[in-house]
Amino acid sequence: MKIEFSSPLSNVENIIDSLKNKEGSLLPILHAIQKEVGYIAPQAIERIAIKLKQTPAEIHGVISFYHQFRTSPPAKYKIQICRAEACQSRGSRQLEVHAKSFLNIDYHQMTSDKKFSLDSVYCLGNCATGPNIRINDDLYGRISNEKFEQVLSNVDRELK
Amino acid sequence: MTMKIFIPRESTAVSLGAHDVAQAFTHYASHHDIDLKIIRNGSRGLFWLEPMIEIETAQGRMAYGPVASSDVESIMADITDNICHEKPPCHTLALGLTEEIGYLKKQTRLTFARAGIIDPVSLDDYLALDGFKGLQKSLALSTQEIVTAVVESGLRGRGGAAFPTGIKWQTVRDAVAEQKYIVCNADEGDSGTFADKLVMECDPFMLIEGIIIAGLAVGANQGYIYLRSEYPIADEILQQAIKIANEAGYLGDNICGSGKSFNLEVRLGAEAYICGEETALLESLEGKRGMVRFKPPLPALEGLFGKPTIVNNVLSLAAIPFIMSQGSQAYQQYGTNRSRGTLPFQLAGNVKQGGLIELPFGSSLQDLIDDFSGGTASDRPIKAIQVGGPLGAYLPLNKLDIPLDYEAFSQASAVLGHGGIVVFDDSVDMLEQARFSMEFCVVESCGKCTPCRIGSTRGVEVIDRIKNNERRAENMTLLNDLCDTMIDGSLCAMGSMTPIPVRSAYNDFPQDFYLPTQESNHD
Numbered sequence: 001m002k003i004e005f006s007s008p009l010s011n012v013e014n015i016i017d018s019l020k021n022k023e024g025s026l027l028p029i030l031h032a033i034q035k036e037v038g039y040i041a042p043q044a045i046e047r048i049a050i051k052l053k054q055t056p057a058e059i060h061g062v063i064s065f066y067h068q069f070r071t072s073p074p075a076k077y078k079i080q081i082c083r084a085e086a087c088q089s090r091g092s093r094q095l096e097v098h099a100k101s102f103l104n105i106d107y108h109q110m111t112s113d114k115k116f117s118l119d120s121v122y123c124l125g126n127c128a129t130g131p132n133i134r135i136n137d138d139l140y141g142r143i144s145n146e147k148f149e150q151v152l153s154n155v156d157r158e159l160k
Numbered sequence: 161m162t163m164k165i166f167i168p169r170e171s172t173a174v175s176l177g178a179h180d181v182a183q184a185f186t187h188y189a190s191h192h193d194i195d196l197k198i199i200r201n202g203s204r205g206l207f208w209l210e211p212m213i214e215i216e217t218a219q220g221r222m223a224y225g226p227v228a229s230s231d232v233e234s235i236m237a238d239i240t241d242n243i244c245h246e247k248p249p250c251h252t253l254a255l256g257l258t259e260e261i262g263y264l265k266k267q268t269r270l271t272f273a274r275a276g277i278i279d280p281v282s283l284d285d286y287l288a289l290d291g292f293k294g295l296q297k298s299l300a301l302s303t304q305e306i307v308t309a310v311v312e313s314g315l316r317g318r319g320g321a322a323f324p325t326g327i328k329w330q331t332v333r334d335a336v337a338e339q340k341y342i343v344c345n346a347d348e349g350d351s352g353t354f355a356d357k358l359v360m361e362c363d364p365f366m367l368i369e370g371i372i373i374a375g376l377a378v379g380a381n382q383g384y385i386y387l388r389s390e391y392p393i394a395d396e397i398l399q400q401a402i403k404i405a406n407e408a409g410y411l412g413d414n415i416c417g418s419g420k421s422f423n424l425e426v427r428l429g430a431e432a433y434i435c436g437e438e439t440a441l442l443e444s445l446e447g448k449r450g451m452v453r454f455k456p457p458l459p460a461l462e463g464l465f466g467k468p469t470i471v472n473n474v475l476s477l478a479a480i481p482f483i484m485s486q487g488s489q490a491y492q493q494y495g496t497n498r499s500r501g502t503l504p505f506q507l508a509g510n511v512k513q514g515g516l517i518e519l520p521f522g523s524s525l526q527d528l529i530d531d532f533s534g535g536t537a538s539d540r541p542i543k544a545i546q547v548g549g550p551l552g553a554y555l556p557l558n559k560l561d562i563p564l565d566y567e568a569f570s571q572a573s574a575v576l577g578h579g580g581i582v583v584f585d586d587s588v589d590m591l592e593q594a595r596f597s598m599e600f601c602v603v604e605s606c607g608k609c610t611p612c613r614i615g616s617t618r619g620v621e622v623i624d625r626i627k628n629n630e631r632r633a634e635n636m637t638l639l640n641d642l643c644d645t646m647i648d649g650s651l652c653a654m655g656s657m658t659p660i661p662v663r664s665a666y667n668d669f670p671q672d673f674y675l676p677t678q679e680s681n682h683d
Contacts, residue, residue: 023465024427026447031389031428065449065606066430068389084351084600085546085593089509089584090537122433122550122600124390125354126172127582128207128507128514137392141175 011036012044016051026052026062030069039070075110075117077155079103080134083120086127091144095131096120098145102152115156162195163239164216168276169200170361171393172354177228178211184229185213188236202362204276205516206263208534214258215239218246223255266531268494269518270482270502271475275362281400283408286365292410294484298373299418306377307333310480312488314500319345319436319473320548320577320653322499322566328470331460332378335468340380342371343445343464343471346387346394347429347436350549352580355504356474358516360387360394363478364401368424370477372415373484374470375422383424384464386441389431398426433604437652438471440606451606452652473578475504496522499565509546509582510536519564525581526560533583540585544593544669548577550600551657553664554584554593575660590669594662595623601658611646612655618642619662626673636666636675 015032019025029048033040040063049056063069081096100106103116110117126132129141133148140151167182168174182198189196206212212225213235222243224235231253238251248256255261269275278285286292298306311326332340344367348356359367371383387395402424405411413421427445429435435444439453442464463469479501483491491501499521505528508514512534519528525545536542544554552575555562562572569576584593598619607613619642625635643659650656666673 024445024447027427027430027444031430062447062449066432068430068432085550085596086352086508086580086582088593088596089582089588121390121431122604123349123351123353125348125357126175127352127354127509127580128511129172129176129210130509132175134390139171139175141172 012047016048020051026054026059030063034069038074039072041071045071073114075114077116077135078119079116079152080119080121080124082122082124082126082130082132082134084123084127086123087130087132090130092131095133095143095145095148099133099148102149116152162197163189163244164197164199166199166201166214166216166221168203168211169280169393169397170203170276171357171391172207173203173210173212174393176210176226180229181211181213181227181232184232185236188232192236194236194240199279201278202276202280203358204258204264205272205358206261206513207515208513209255212255215243217243219257221258222249223258223261224249224251224253225255227253263513263515263517263532267518268502268520270491270494271359271366271478271504272363272516272518273482274366275358275516278363280362280364280397281404283365283404286363290485291365291481292369292416294481295369295372295376295410296416298376298484299416299420303333303377303379306373306484309484309488310377313479313483313491314488314495314498315476315479315483315491316499316566317473318475318479318503318578320350320575322576325472325476328460328472329374329377331458332380332468332470335461337468339382339465339467340378341464341467341469342374342378342380342383343438343442343469344371344383344385344474344477345436345438345441345471346385346391346474347441348388348391348474348578349433349436350551350578350580352508352546352582353506353549353578354508355506355516355579357391357394358504359474359478360391361397364398365405366481367398367474367478368401368405368411370480371424372410372422373480374472374477376415376420378468378470380468380470381421381423383422384445385424385426386435386445387426387428388435389428395426395428402426432606433600434606434652434654437654439652441471442469449606452608452654454651475578494520496520496563496565497567499567503564503576503579505564505579505581507532507581507583510538510542510585511583512537521565522563524561524563525555528564528581529560529583536583536585538585538587540587542583543586543588544584544590546582546584546593546661547580548575549580550597551575551653551660552577552580553660554590554668555664556668559668573660573664575657590665590672591623591627594665594673595620595627597658597661597665598623601654605654609650609652609655611649612658615642615646615649615655616658619646619658629674632674636673639666 045059124132131143209225214221307329315325316322434440435450440450444450504518601616605612622639
């Protein structure tokens, strides 16, 4: 088993050691690992379980409860489209359709080059200037179909 | 003389290009040898004008918006040609004096008095505008005196449940325990709401001050802000503000030299709507799945790690510094009936002028729409307005005269909640909205109660059958029964309130469910 991406397993050990004495430390640990590695690999789950004196099943139960945590490598850019009511009232249902056909993927999938993944999200708190999308941690407002393509091509350019 | 320009670092402004605009101003100034200071302030909450920039003048701040980086050159020309010579600006994006903008002038800003005015992480700015006065006064009071002041202010939980804040504080104060906690619920997940985020991004010290006062009032020395991870800018600003407050002695082991201690930490959620429910939130803070708990025991008695805990919404805690510095009466004088003080309404969805509107309780929804919205963004007529988030009713045009007051809304089987107002034009299909409410419940239910977990899936199926005209009348009866089951058989608001938007959709918009309307009933 290997944790690829950017860091060796020792970083995961360090993260767990630095956070495990906090009250209710599991979510901070999961966030820190996912931020560092991109996902929480089965081996990381085992290490967390040992160090927190819990079982891997318990850790898995927590990971699987939250939409944000993942156990496999993510796409380089995670696109989330807000499909909550305020964005719907400003055209997000049409944007969803366009985004899926533009990227040629459905929700919860990633493009074959692993550049983009597409997910839904229920409210990004930008409800007066929707439709909204988020790419990794960056929020974009007033997203028309054209602007969606433009934002993606800007991001894509940065990638190259 | 140094020219001062304010450009928000708040997330809506940033989502519309505020960072690029700031960079363009810096670039312009360095190429034209202008002594320019850019202050990254919060937002005034006039979102249709974002990114809105302001320039400081002898008369007050002058605003321009919405500004794109391509406008910077012409705006700088307007500033140097006109404003610098005390002539009125003539740029097409010029808005005049910010304080004179009608949308702001018509509001009663108590909680949002400093939003957009100050640099959110400048302690000096905060102190210059009454910051930490409420804390200083509270330090001179007994714990009971603080709790009594909050009771007398009439403040009720701004998260949506509207439980009297002072009563909750009294319960925690009176509980006997070595360890107590203050938990700030910043898991603002309701569609159409952003007031919590604005507090955290525009005036974080106010929230920190409110939390410290809560700690003093009940004898808690540890606080957590449970922040949704969808708000990374709020996280960054809160972390900066907490660090500054620690260094300046407002947090830590000896608050303002009083010998009292309070520590505060931000904890991130992980994209689970249900964690906005207070007991699910506590489970999540403890490092578990965000499953709703049975009540009793109340969190006030057995909350975080089983200890007495105040769980308050951001807006409730943000109201505390005003109440403690100006007095209960100053807050209590606003409002109507049992809804006292102000509520920061959030006008969103299909409107021209969306934003933050802080008003005393009591005016009607119709007035708010007329005074602030500027009409729909699409220029089509309004068909429905959803108030109070995804678990709130869709109101038809003939119900817009309801006063904005907790009791008046619940009498109308509607929800005022956190004050989110989402406007839909006549292109909306209410059957699809009802289906979406059920779908949302499928995705976000914690799964503890069967009526919520399975009922919502059944709800989607039944609505699809109604849509496809499969035994429509029988399925309508089934849908109505299902709503009853969810209401009666769910522990928390997720399952028991999902039927509210669903029922309002078919009761008030029967035509979208292919049902006879009231008029045709008389035929």
